[in-house]
Amino acid sequence: MSAILIPVGAVSGIGLLCAVMLTVVSKVMAVQVDERITAVRDVLPGANCGACGYAGCDGYAAALIEDGVKTNLCVPGSDDVSLQISNLLGVEFEDVIERIAVCHCGGTTSATQRKMEYGGVISCAAAKLLYGGEMSCRYGCIGYGDCARVCPNGAVCIEDGVARINPRRCTGCGLCAKVCPNGIISTLPDTVTTVIKCSSIDRGGDVRKKCQRGCIGCMRCVRECPNEAIAVVNNLAVIDYDKCGGCGHCAEVCTVKCVKIANFTGVFNKTE
Amino acid sequence: MVKLISVLMAAVLVNNYVLRQFLGICPFLGVSKDLKSATGMSIAVIFVMCLATAVTWCIHMYLLVPRGMEYLQTVVFILVIAALVQLVEIALKKNIPALYRALGVYLPLITTNCAVLGVTIANLDRGYGFAESMVNALGSGLGFFLAMVIFSGVRYRTETSEPPKPFEGLPLTLISASILSLSFFGFNGIVENLFGG
Numbered sequence: 001m002s003a004i005l006i007p008v009g010a011v012s013g014i015g016l017l018c019a020v021m022l023t024v025v026s027k028v029m030a031v032q033v034d035e036r037i038t039a040v041r042d043v044l045p046g047a048n049c050g051a052c053g054y055a056g057c058d059g060y061a062a063a064l065i066e067d068g069v070k071t072n073l074c075v076p077g078s079d080d081v082s083l084q085i086s087n088l089l090g091v092e093f094e095d096v097i098e099r100i101a102v103c104h105c106g107g108t109t110s111a112t113q114r115k116m117e118y119g120g121v122i123s124c125a126a127a128k129l130l131y132g133g134e135m136s137c138r139y140g141c142i143g144y145g146d147c148a149r150v151c152p153n154g155a156v157c158i159e160d161g162v163a164r165i166n167p168r169r170c171t172g173c174g175l176c177a178k179v180c181p182n183g184i185i186s187t188l189p190d191t192v193t194t195v196i197k198c199s200s201i202d203r204g205g206d207v208r209k210k211c212q213r214g215c216i217g218c219m220r221c222v223r224e225c226p227n228e229a230i231a232v233v234n235n236l237a238v239i240d241y242d243k244c245g246g247c248g249h250c251a252e253v254c255t256v257k258c259v260k261i262a263n264f265t266g267v268f269n270k271t272e
Numbered sequence: 273m274v275k276l277i278s279v280l281m282a283a284v285l286v287n288n289y290v291l292r293q294f295l296g297i298c299p300f301l302g303v304s305k306d307l308k309s310a311t312g313m314s315i316a317v318i319f320v321m322c323l324a325t326a327v328t329w330c331i332h333m334y335l336l337v338p339r340g341m342e343y344l345q346t347v348v349f350i351l352v353i354a355a356l357v358q359l360v361e362i363a364l365k366k367n368i369p370a371l372y373r374a375l376g377v378y379l380p381l382i383t384t385n386c387a388v389l390g391v392t393i394a395n396l397d398r399g400y401g402f403a404e405s406m407v408n409a410l411g412s413g414l415g416f417f418l419a420m421v422i423f424s425g426v427r428y429r430t431e432t433s434e435p436p437k438p439f440e441g442l443p444l445t446l447i448s449a450s451i452l453s454l455s456f457f458g459f460n461g462i463v464e465n466l467f468g469g
Contacts, residue, residue: 004343007339007344010335010336010339010341010344010348011344011347011348011351013347014331014351014352015351018351018352018354018355019355021355021359022355022359022362024362024363025359025362027343027365029365029366029368031365031367031369055373059373090354171369241297
């Protein structure tokens with residue numbers, strides 16, 4: 001019996017001694033901390049990921065109080081945390097710029113055609129191996145939902161043969177972008193308002209034969225954009241988001257309607 | 273005296289904890305980005321290693337050995353080291369807030385730093401006396417310091433260089449760490465030759 005009791009007693013005793021010592025020292029050496037820092041620290045997620053640019057959540061909390069930095073730097077905490085901090089400190093709410101996944105293909109079943117019937121394994125990666133998938137366009141969405149299966153939040157579904165991403169559920173982890181064999185999903189900042197829904201780099205005429213929604217590189221958006229934010233590279237319109245003012249004029253003038261207007265921002269869009 | 277110097281040399285160069293025994297890799301990669309925090313971290317590690325060795329050696333010799341409880345070594349040492357690091361953290365916060373801020377989240381990491389636990393256990397495994405244990409702890413800490421300072425210099429160069437895309441970031445860091453580790457193998461045998469084993 002004593003063979004168990006003595007070791008247990010010894011370890012407990014050392015533990016108790018350490019605990020008493022730490023308690024006493026923490027009382028004796030207590031440092032006055034601004035109580036707002038503690039309050040802000042409790043709101044932050046506590047992951048210590050460093051995405052805000054400070055050494056952990058404690059560092060960011062201290063910087064918020066002492067240096068008055070912006071409240072929207074905590075990306076994992078998202079809009080929710082930003083709102084709570086702004087309420088605590090009585091400053092204006094600032095939207096957190098989260099990442100959001102966007103599928104660059106609008107080739108629904110009505111807009112594009114099949115070039116064959118695929119009967120193999122239900123997987124985009126497998127279908128891609130067989131002449132680039134069964135759809136006529138080899139750049140677009142294959143539609144077997146590899147992205148939907150990998151999404152941890154159930155934000156992706158295949159609708160009309162094209163991956164659709166629910167921005168309310170998407171956390172911008174980018175897993176779908178990695179798994180897509182055609183690489184047509186990208187993660188963009190949620191401040192983006194216009195998206196090119198096509199990835200085909202074929203020439204305009206060839207695109208036209210395969211998909212009614214494909215970018216034909218007609219240059220109309222390039223000419224009409226007031227900010228000169230759009231360029232056609234490899235027969236495909238590309239938006240420079242540093243220049244884009246978000247007016248949405250490109251979506252109005254696009255001859256094939258492959259530019260979509262979207263609004264991904266908004267309080268609580270990540271907290272449902 | 274010669275024995276103590278040979279223990280010190282062996283701990284700093286030949287048995288360097290980071291580069292030869294691959295303990296304490298976490299702060300080695302985490303805090304080596306700039307020289308200032310690398311130095312701060314190393315000084316904290318030296319301090320904790322010496323303190324931990326002093327306390328654990330006494331606990332082992334005067335509490336565990338007489339009662340035949342050596343098998344409790346790991347558990348008790350982890351407990352004591354964790355408490356010590358907390359103590360150091362509180363003391364730093366009070367007395368040297370600048371260093372406390374510089375260390376940030378890395379100081380609590382020493383709590384579970386395997387290099388610290390490794391030193392205290394290696395002291396007893398090799399049958400060192402108290403003086404030798406303390407010198408070994410100091411040497412191991414200095415070896416950690418040396419590795420950190422050298423590697424922060426290497427990191428400074430790799431961060432500003434333009435490597436091929438697949439090597440960017442962590443891969444380049446790990447490769448340079450391995451080359452640094454290889455270069456430390458050059459110290460093999462110098463202690464035996466200098467001090468006659």
